[in-house]
Amino acid sequence: MATFDDALAYLKGENIRITPQRIAILEFLTEVPTHPTAEEVYRAIEEKFPGISVATVYNNLKLFTEIGFLREMNYGSSSSRYDFAITPHYHVICQKCGKVSDFFYPRLDDVEMAAERLTDYQIQSHRLEIYGLCPTCKNITE
Template sequence: MATFDDALTYLKKENVRITPQRIAILEFLTEVQNHPTAEDVYRAIEAKFPGISVATVYNNLKLFTEIGFLKEMNYGSSSSRYDFSVDPHYHVICQNCGKVSDFFYPKLDDVEMAASQLTDYQVRSHRLELYGLCPTCQQTSLETEGEIK
């Protein structure tokens, strides 16, 4: 799914009831670029929907994931993050703050073919995660080191 309208059309096609809460969650997911957690989504829409529960947010995220236009990403023991872009891409994860950034590198598609040929597996997908420090945490680290010296 590329846009809010695409996702909304798909929900209607799948006979999913379109509620104001679902629209709000969907709008947030299509506008944000930071791979939010369910808690992030909840905090973003709770002012507009004071009666909404965290469970409602989780249930809708699960539904959107099952339908296939949202990807749940699990990294270690931290909360799952959600990615509205289901097109093939990779992630760089900050080891300090947990920020996740997308990057695209099409040459890695050859890895699937090579793995299949070398192992006789029928490879269906792959996932690449790189870990390091985001620019903000790098700057904070430099500032902290400067204070220590």
């Protein structure tokens, strides 16, 4: 999926009910430049939808992930973060505050091919994470 409109058209094409809450969650995910947790999504839309539950948010995030236009990113024991996956990219994660930033780099297809040759696995995908301190946390420690 590339945009909110593309995602909405896909949902309609699959005969998935389009609710105001679902639209609000989808709008937030496509507009926010960060990688929010389910709790952050909930907090962002609860004012507009006071009756919405955290379970509704989780259920919709799960649906969007299963459909394939949202990627769940789980980093250890912390809460999962969600990425409205538009193009292949990688992530840099702050070890202090947990901020996740995208960076684009040519796909590492040669690494997948090498892993396949060396292990005899049938490689289907890969994920690259780089850890460090974000500019804000770096400036606090200096």
